[in-house]
Amino acid sequence: MEMELQALPQPLLLAFFFLLALKFLLKSRRSDSNLSQVLSPEPPLPPGPWRLPLVGHLHHLVGKPTHCLLGDLAAVHGPVMLLKVGQVDVVVVSSRAAAEAVIKTHDVNCSNRPDVAVARIVAYDCTDIAFSSYGPFWRQMKKVCIVEMLSARRVKSFAAVRERNILDLMTNMPTGSPVNISEKLMTLSSNIITESSVGKKYDGFLPVVREVTKTITGFSIVDSFPSWKFLDVLTGTTSRFWRIRRRLDKIMNEIIKLHQAEKKSNPAEEDLMDVLLRIKEQGDLEIPITFDNIKACILDMFLGGTDTTATTLEWAMSELMRNPEVMKKAQIEVRETLKGKARVEDGDVEKLSYLKMVIKETLRLHTPIPLLPRAAKQSCEVMGFKIPEGSRVVINAWAMGRDPAYWEDPESFWPERFAGSETDYKGTYLEYVPFGSGRRICPGYQFAMATMELALAQMLLCFDWELPGGMRPEELNMEEKFGATASRKLALWLIATPRFPPPA
Template sequence: MEIIYFSTFNFVTMVICFSFLFTLLAKRRKSTQEKLPPGPWRLPIIGSLHHLRGALLFPHCIFKNLAMKYGPIMYLQLGEIPTIVISSPNMAKEVLKTHELAFATRPQLTSVSITTYNFKDIVFTPYGDEWRQMRNICVTNLLSTKIVKSFGSIRKDEIMKIVSSIRSTNGSSVVNLTEKMLQFSNSVTCRSAFGKVCTNQGELINLLRDVLDTIGGFDVADLFPSWKLLHKMSGVQSKLLKLHQKVDVALENIVNEHIKNQALGRKENGDQLIGGEDLVDVLLRIKENGELQFPITNDHIKAFIADMFSGGTETSAGSIIWALSEMMRRPNIMAKAQNEVRQVFKGKTSFDEEDLDKLTYLKLVINETLRLHPPGNLLLRECRKQTYIDGYTIPPKTRVLINTWALGRDSESWDDPDNFIPERFENSPVDYMGNYFEFIPFGSGRRICPGMQLGLANVKHPLARLLYHFDWALPYGASTEDLDMVAKTGLSASKQKDLCLIAIEHRDNGKI
């Protein structure tokens, strides 16, 4: 019996050893066949997270620094999630153009599922037929060039309210331009979407901003999706659920008000856009049409409205503030931009969208602002199928982060990349339409931002007005060296500190 026992023990031991050896060889063979991009060393469980100290504050900066050591395509294991970080135009082109279909979707993050009614918005809907339908509705019926132009009267009305408010200071008190521009962009978005400034506009804006701040970093639920207990301990999901419930009540009231007005056959919203409809009216009409492959619901409409605010208000206002801040630091650029605006509009009693197109130097200023301060510092994608880039394997379900902030500051693509030089775009073919991968502030390809033209219009018009009507000075005792140029923490790209200036009215014979 003892001999049999030892023989059995030896046999079992031999099987275990062979199994271990087989597994080891299989892993080695797999790693040889699937060569991952280079990256920093990893620890059990947390992976590469210990290399990202400070990334919750400025992730794009941390990723750029790591890429300088490990290369323009870099592998990180963020908890349970395999992640690729792209930091050069060539690698960005591979992801966004050469292998676009393989990276045409976005990961289904737990935090985002809460705020987008389970991915019923435009931005995070998974790639497929339903996404194509929703995007087609967006670019054809909601944010086409014709419709964006139809919002011109709203932009003019809202910016003139801001101009009047600034005039009332008589150059004797400081103007908080950050607050003014947020007020402008929020009002334009409200009137474009709802046909009027909604009664609970301020509350809704604050709630949506709280939502953005909450999901602005790395949520533990998205890094360790299998650790359910940890999700509850972090408190992020419960906070988001409470915020979302409040947002939902406000948005549901807006949709129901439009349904009620349509049922009564009246229009009480005030702003007459194309066809006498605002954007909620358009979506309700499409919903009732009943000819869609994938019927849309009130949740789709509410998710689109949330997209409009989260993607269009703070980003537009932020771009204006960055442009003014950069010009305040360089008086020669400010003077050149103001001289152009005042020359083009001299003696005019009004101007329209076509007149704005004549401001060639202002376009250069806006381009340079978007290069240094893109609306989103990181583009997020997910690999749909195994793909090979630059000899490296990208496995399915790998998350891909394209560092647009790093692309805009790439020394191989730009001369003196950290300096604000609008003239670099003069006589240059490079534009923001997604074809030049050193400059993709709105993304590229199928997933390029559908609200790009609306966002640009909401930057160009108010910026031109502010340059035309006022000369700007720093508060007494301040110098350009005191002008803080630090961005907000997390994924937001806006300026951290409010821009506060003295406005000195410029007088012309015209009345614009």
């Protein structure tokens, strides 16, 4: 062997050693990677139901509201489940431990929202709060909206707006014949948001905002097949979104112009639009804002606050009608606390502990945003499963709110379960997250609670309520509508009998 090697010409000898070294290197690297795979193997993808070519699991998502279907599937496939919705990976999380991994352990990685066409167009290229990417711009805009409209201090400052609108509802409530309560509550909720964010009602504004809400909370096939551009041409999806955006933009521009023309000298009288315009003009924000950013944030107040608040109130009234003994207890509390007063004020609400539990229980059973939408920036591991990079992560808040592992007799409406409980609205206990949790938590929960508590207390104080046509409580239809907000499928109609002369 030695001879043979010496006999080889010098360059060939060098090449031989080079190849030998290379072979050794590659071998050792291969065995290194085999070793590291054995030591820390890549986690498997989460399980899921059977799927079809092309459409993936889409066929599993028909027939019932999505959160209910996902809850049923999770009962079979587990608390971390992977669905292929068209071309998109969707990871569904349905337990406290799995939600904790997403919201707490991988908080920064999972703090983005899914990329959807409607938000890119209608929410001004995602420059609002709800759809903007996690980062300095999102942080700045969320802080501004909290400080200027949604903080406890600001919410208190809107007491007169709430009281005036609730009083208006009470004095104009038709009595003795069936009234569409769902519609009345939607009007109440949007009037309060309108006055606090843009000051007064503008012709044509609310209908456009309602259309945007429907578009944003609806399902768009285009988002499930992002590489099939022809679907957009066939369905006309983005051109429809652009038509809505142009209508919205026109009316937003008018509102801005009117605010600029009627500048308020007293900051206490400013609405959110006034504040945002002033801040823009002063130019001392870390990231300068544009008119489009202002429009996007104003839109968010409507998208985030209107349907959610109205839906909670409509479900609270539905559950009270289904459970007359709970209604009686809540009415006794309100009427005894108010001691003959006909008008509830912010200060009275603090004493209504049972009414607060009624709202808490409503938010558990009828979580208005049942699926918390997140996106994983990079791949990560949740409960031993790999969450693929770029996948959508959906936390099923509704399913956790009804899971017998966390709640006794979960399907019953039983407000007393919260007596002495530490469960809060800050997402501390992940089996109860009606306002979400973590960095993306709802900034409007104090604003919403103030409206809901006052409105419900006033409704129970002023009127006795009856189902129309002699309907028995157990006959009231409690089905949910399909959509991102879990509202009633059928509007709630009730008959109001005044208990007091309408409050003056």
